[in-house]
Amino acid sequence: MKRARFTEEQIIAVLKEHEVGAKTADLARKHGVSEATIYNWKAKFGGMDVSEAKRLRVLEEENAKLKKLLAEQMLDAAALRELLSKNV
Numbered sequence: 001m002k003r004a005r006f007t008e009e010q011i012i013a014v015l016k017e018h019e020v021g022a023k024t025a026d027l028a029r030k031h032g033v034s035e036a037t038i039y040n041w042k043a044k045f046g047g048m049d050v051s052e053a054k055r056l057r058v059l060e061e062e063n064a065k066l067k068k069l070l071a072e073q074m075l076d077a078a079a080l081r082e083l084l085s086k087n088v
Contacts, residue, residue: 006033008053011041018042 006014014031018024018038028035045053 006031008045008057009050011045012048012050012053014038015042015045 014027015038018027024035024038028038045056048056
């Protein structure tokens with residue numbers, strides 16, 4: 001089954017519909033997602049504008065890159081410590 005990928009604009013639009021008063025079940029059926037997905041979106045993007053949601057995505061991507069770099073540096077440091085302890 002193909003996984004639908006919604007943009008921040010689409011997610012915010014669905015949440016705006018929900019805020020106006022549309023029922024969750026109706027929205028889920030209309031957009032082809034589960035009710036749980038709408039609640040997850042609401043927890044993550046509730047009250048945000050599109051620009052804020054885009055900024056959040058950019059920050060999450062940057063954070064993932066930094067975590068990867070940190071993990072690589074820690075592995076390098078551990079390897080060097082191992083090498084030095086064998087030489088001493």
